Amino acid sequence: MKLIKAAVLGASLIFVAATSHAGETFDAVKKKGFVQCGFHTGLPGFSIADSKGQWTGIDVDICRGIAAMVFGDATKYKATPVTTQQRFTALQSGEIDVLTRNTTATMTRDTTLGLMSTGINYYDSQGVMVSKNLGVKSAKELGGAAICVQPGTTTELNLADWFRSNKLEFKPVVINSPDEAMRSYVAGRCDAYTTDKSGLATIRSTLNNPADHIILPEDFSKEPLGPMVRQGDDAWFMVVRWVLNTMLEAEEYGITSKNVDEMAKSPNPNIQRILGVTGEMGKGLGLNNKWGYNIIKQVGNYGESFERNIGMSSAMKLERGLNAQWRNGGLMYGWPIR
Amino acid sequence: MAKNSPPSKAPRRRLSWNDPGTRSLIYQVLILGIVGFGVWFLVSNTLHNLAVRNISTGFGFLNREAGFAIGESVIGYSPADTYGRAIWVGILNTLRVSIVGIIVATLLGTLLGVARLSKNWLVSRVAGAYVEVMRNIPLLLQLFFWYAIITEIMPGPRQALNPMPGVFISNRGLKLPTLQGDGLDWILGGLAVAIVAIVLLGHWGKKRQEATGRIFPLGRWAAGLIIIFPVAGWLLGGAPLALELPELKGFNFTGGLTLTPEFAALLAGLIIYTSAFVAEVVRSGIQAVSQGQWEAAAAIGLPRSRVLRLVILPQALRVIVPPMTSQYLNLTKNSSLAVAIGYPDIVSVVNTTLNQTGQAIEGILIIMAAYLTVSLSISVFMNWYNKRIALVER
Numbered sequence: 001m002k003l004i005k006a007a008v009l010g011a012s013l014i015f016v017a018a019t020s021h022a023g024e025t026f027d028a029v030k031k032k033g034f035v036q037c038g039f040h041t042g043l044p045g046f047s048i049a050d051s052k053g054q055w056t057g058i059d060v061d062i063c064r065g066i067a068a069m070v071f072g073d074a075t076k077y078k079a080t081p082v083t084t085q086q087r088f089t090a091l092q093s094g095e096i097d098v099l100t101r102n103t104t105a106t107m108t109r110d111t112t113l114g115l116m117s118t119g120i121n122y123y124d125s126q127g128v129m130v131s132k133n134l135g136v137k138s139a140k141e142l143g144g145a146a147i148c149v150q151p152g153t154t155t156e157l158n159l160a161d162w163f164r165s166n167k168l169e170f171k172p173v174v175i176n177s178p179d180e181a182m183r184s185y186v187a188g189r190c191d192a193y194t195t196d197k198s199g200l201a202t203i204r205s206t207l208n209n210p211a212d213h214i215i216l217p218e219d220f221s222k223e224p225l226g227p228m229v230r231q232g233d234d235a236w237f238m239v240v241r242w243v244l245n246t247m248l249e250a251e252e253y254g255i256t257s258k259n260v261d262e263m264a265k266s267p268n269p270n271i272q273r274i275l276g277v278t279g280e281m282g283k284g285l286g287l288n289n290k291w292g293y294n295i296i297k298q299v300g301n302y303g304e305s306f307e308r309n310i311g312m313s314s315a316m317k318l319e320r321g322l323n324a325q326w327r328n329g330g331l332m333y334g335w336p337i338r
Numbered sequence: 339m340a341k342n343s344p345p346s347k348a349p350r351r352r353l354s355w356n357d358p359g360t361r362s363l364i365y366q367v368l369i370l371g372i373v374g375f376g377v378w379f380l381v382s383n384t385l386h387n388l389a390v391r392n393i394s395t396g397f398g399f400l401n402r403e404a405g406f407a408i409g410e411s412v413i414g415y416s417p418a419d420t421y422g423r424a425i426w427v428g429i430l431n432t433l434r435v436s437i438v439g440i441i442v443a444t445l446l447g448t449l450l451g452v453a454r455l456s457k458n459w460l461v462s463r464v465a466g467a468y469v470e471v472m473r474n475i476p477l478l479l480q481l482f483f484w485y486a487i488i489t490e491i492m493p494g495p496r497q498a499l500n501p502m503p504g505v506f507i508s509n510r511g512l513k514l515p516t517l518q519g520d521g522l523d524w525i526l527g528g529l530a531v532a533i534v535a536i537v538l539l540g541h542w543g544k545k546r547q548e549a550t551g552r553i554f555p556l557g558r559w560a561a562g563l564i565i566i567f568p569v570a571g572w573l574l575g576g577a578p579l580a581l582e583l584p585e586l587k588g589f590n591f592t593g594g595l596t597l598t599p600e601f602a603a604l605l606a607g608l609i610i611y612t613s614a615f616v617a618e619v620v621r622s623g624i625q626a627v628s629q630g631q632w633e634a635a636a637a638i639g640l641p642r643s644r645v646l647r648l649v650i651l652p653q654a655l656r657v658i659v660p661p662m663t664s665q666y667l668n669l670t671k672n673s674s675l676a677v678a679i680g681y682p683d684i685v686s687v688v689n690t691t692l693n694q695t696g697q698a699i700e701g702i703l704i705i706m707a708a709y710l711t712v713s714l715s716i717s718v719f720m721n722w723y724n725k726r727i728a729l730v731e732r
Contacts, residue, residue, distance in 0.1 A: 089698055108694075113392075113696045151693065156406040156407070157406050164418075183489075184680070230391070231391070232391075
């Protein structure tokens with residue numbers, strides 16, 4: 001059971017010797033020669049392993065970006081699939097170096113778990129999916145409904161909050177395994193199924209008749225998803241933060257994995273700095289100036305990662321929406337590399 | 339005896355390594371010290387590690403608002419209540435399914451155990467097959483099976499089966515009418531009076547039988563009393579009782595009593611699985627009583643049913659009770675598999691709590707404390723019962 005793993009990880013907190021000094025994670029990562037990333041155990045488009053054990057997804061791309069930035073080789077990472085219950089303990093106890101696992105950044109998590117969010121790589125929201133033949137057009141018509149939900153996230157809380165603020169009643173059916181929860185919804189035990197909207201789209205694509213189910217327009221919550229690191233190592237925090245920003249900046253300036261070599265000849269000073277043609281941008285992190293080039297060459301920019309994993313060219317078929325570049329009306333706004 | 343024997347001078351105790359008493363004392367102190375140090379080290383190291391990592395600790399979160407909803411509850415609960423109350427709801431849900439499960443599994447298991455010893459070939463073979471099949475299928479699989487049966491085969495709430503007025507069967511569970519109003523208290527009062535009366539009558543009947551040899555037909559009297567007193571209470575209270583019928587409103591039924599699919603599936607799984615073990619315990623207990631007891635009882639003219647009840651079972655119970663205690667403990671702990679099919683037991687509720695608060699160590703401690711308390715209570719009760727029925731040596 002998942003609890004057992006949680007208990008074991010908890011026990012590791014009991015037994016590990018208490019040592020802590022600044023830079024310990026970054027130093028340890030450089031020393032062992034790879035980065036240990038915590039992934040979702042299997043969420044198509046975000047992080048999922050194929051039959052050969054190759055991981056793909058936008059969360060995986062952040063991890064690969066970190067490996068490319070630190071080692072110049074995007075394959076120098078190791079995956080630790082973690083469940084919702086295990087993820088924070090795994091990061092707290094040092095079993096993983098960074099949690100890249102569609103995790104919502106919240107104040108409680110930042111202030112009481114000893115962890116820090118480093119940025120947002122997907123702006124999501126919690127929604128609800130219903131069967132079309134229920135004839136429901138809005139979540140406000142769901143008063144009295146039974147709703148299937150998976151434990152282990154803020155999902156249950158958001159659900160209860162939304163129904164409370166709209167003065168509606170509902171009955172939660174909390175089922176641990178995603179497959180069993182989905183089966184119950186399809187069998188009609190619940191009127192609705194709730195999780196993050198990206199997750200709903202993914203799940204709907206796996207149903208027998210995806211067209212029979214609709215995702216209602218209401219957003220129960222804001223779900224800014226992004227990587228997390230332990231507190232206490234600012235250098236490591238900055239590495240993770242700037243991988244994401246580099247990928248966003250690269251998209252904004254049109255640098256892709258295909259044209260990166262030509263772009264290096266560009267006269268644009270921003271592009272020159274990102275690709276390390278001019279400036280000493282890597283110095284502050286103790287890296288050489290090829291770090292930006294390595295990320296883009298081996299992983300690609302944010303837009304490429306999005307399209308490849310969850311965009312229109314993938315099975316997920318998610319719109320860019322909030323995750324478009326700020327110039328296109330989205331929230332993705334890379335911090336300047338200068 | 340001590341008075342008669344010459345006053346033996348107890349050798350003065352000296353602290354010597356050669357004295358076995360002293361040696362064992364030193365060993366015990368040493369081991370206690372090592373264990374104590376180990377516990378202190380683990381606790382202080384944990385607290386230090388948590389503090390270094392800026393992780394909140396303590397049980398203060400129990401007083402904070404929980405914010406999440408729970409599907410079913412014995413006591414009133416809303417998301418505005420505290421984590422403490424949410425966990426209490428989980429504990430009560432665990433107790434509810436465990437207590438009902440233990441009672442029904444005992445009855446069903448005893449029946450099966452006796453049936454397995456039946457002289458009727460068909461009855462004993464059916465009971466034997468049941469035991470062998472049910473105890474060899476993992477419980478988790480059985481739970482998934484029952485839950486899938488209930489949710490897949492039953493119709494939706496709008497097409498619910500309605501076998502009689504006020505009763506609905508759908509994939510949202512079994513809906514029954516409930517009684518509402520002040521009359522309920524009077525009926526429950528009458529029921530309590532009836533139970534006390536039956537216990538007293540039983541004592542009196544036993545005494546009279548010992549004195550006169552006449553058997554008191556307690557069963558018939560009990561059946562009468564258990565009906566008469568509640569009805570009398572209801573009439574005394576002025577019969578203010580209304581029937582609350584479940585009705586379809588929107589998506590689901592409102593009002594009435596609900597037996598949810600999750601509870602039903604968990605209960606069915608636990609009962610069917612555990613009763614197979616109980617049947618074997620009962621069978622082995624009965625077979626442990628020697629054949630001579632049957633023959634002796636038959637020789638004094640007792641009918642077979644009375645032989646079983648008065649001669650065999652009291653002796654068999656001494657063999658049955660200790661392993662039965664283990665089965666009860668197993669059933670209680672197995673109820674934690676509820677998380678797989680969505681019944682909000684203690685594990686499920688604490689799971690959600692520790693995900694929202696991030697206080698995993700405290701959460702696991704609460705689960706362990708809850709199960710330990712329940713298990714020790716069952717043990718204490720069963721040990722007391724075991725002593726009560728133990729063979730009184732005369």
